[in-house]
């Protein structure tokens with residue numbers, strides 16, 4: 332049978348404010364996308380997490396990506412019943428794509444989302460995957476599940492697309508409504524429709540990838556490239572520690588060359604840069620190629636927490652009271668998933684130190700439930716620590732005055748500045764400083 336244009340959206344002029352879009356998975360990616368698309372289209376958001384949907388209905392976004400006035404002003408609707416999305420012309424899937432304990436892709440949430448969407452898929456609809464995947468997942472894994480659960484044939488009854496998400500949580504500059512959106516579809520017509528949909532929502536324009544697998548591959552190498560570049564800087568940092576040099580000083584100096592790449596050392600956590608390279612390595616392995624450089628980069632970056640803890644330990648004399656400032660995986664976000672600060676904390680504890688942890692952005696209950704860490708709530712009450720570790724560059728820590736830091740630490744104590752946030756701060760009271 333000849334491939335047809337999706338019937339519900341036939342002809343580019345049919346993309347209109349009446350176009351119905353369902354967003355499946357309302358997390359860091361799905362919610363901002365849904366709110367942005369809802370300015371132009373009829374949007375419904377579906378999530379399996381009933382608590383999340385309840386909060387969103389009340390105007391509260393626990394990821395802090397969308398503030399309450401913007402959420403309340405949005406025309407989008409929320410549901411935990413997939414049947415409510417049955418009229419959607421386009422389903423956009425934005426569910427997590429983590430790795431399992433062996434660092435193998437865990438596609439269960441994505442498969443679950445496809446199994447949920449299939450039965451409610453109307454004829455001619457498009458299913459777009461936005462989750463980060465390795466090349467082939469949309470067509471070779473999602474497609475067959477959607478076929479089996481919808482009873483329709485991919486490319487005839489319904490159509491596939493892939494459009495990678497590129498936003499950085501906490502980044503208020505490169506937001507979903509401003510960045511270039513890569514689009515790809517199973518047919519030219521599908522790609523055109525997606526370019527119209529996403530083009531309406533972003534001022535950054537769209538880029539039509541040659542095909543779906545190219546778009547999937549492009550996303551996964553964007554993050555693998557960052558991981559490898561950071562691994563190089565982290566390895567250089569390990570060398571410079573042995574030579575008694577600060578990596579930040581060296582990088583500042585080297586950065587004066589026009590083509591020196593701007594990466595800083597540190598922990599690589601979260602669910603993108605520290606995860607996506609494993610997706611590419613997995614697909615490489617299936618194809619008979621061992622992804623040596625990619626996996627070496629992962630190994631170096633995953634070893635940074637222990638490296639930093641060992642450096643701090645070497646600067647301390649005996650068992651110490653240590654205050655770690657920051658627990659989330661990056662600055663100014665509440666996201667604790669795959670945070671590598673926990674590696675520093677556990678190694679310091681294993682070495683016999685007493686470690687307290689503070690993070691005003693992290694959820695206290697999540698820290699306890701997922702990391703078994705009790706967060707200290709009020710910095711003002713703290714004093715007499717042997718060492719303070721600046722682990723995450725939250726603005727609230729950047730803004731601490733020297734006196735505030737000195738007030739928390741014993742005379743002659745240690746400030747371990749992992750993110751280089753206090754490089755230009757002068758401490759008194761004989762306070763020593765260690766930085767990468």
Ligand SMILES: NC(=O)c1ccc[n+]([C@@H]2O[C@H](COP(=O)([O-])OP(=O)(O)OC[C@H]3O[C@@H](n4cnc5c(N)ncnc54)[C@H](O)[C@@H]3O)[C@@H](O)[C@H]2O)c1
Pocket residue numbers: 355356357358359360361377378379380383425426427428440441443444447461462463464496497498499500602603
């Ligand atoms: N967070 C980022 O910065 C970022 C950036 C670019 C790409 N990505 C990619 O986007 C995808 C989503 O990431 P995220 O950070 O938004 O994840 P997230 O965990 O914040 O949100 C995912 C949401 O999906 C829901 N969910 C899980 N399974 C579901 C299902 N079967 N049906 C419906 N909802 C389901 C969860 O309840 C959750 O609310 C991942 O593939 C990630 O790699 C993330």
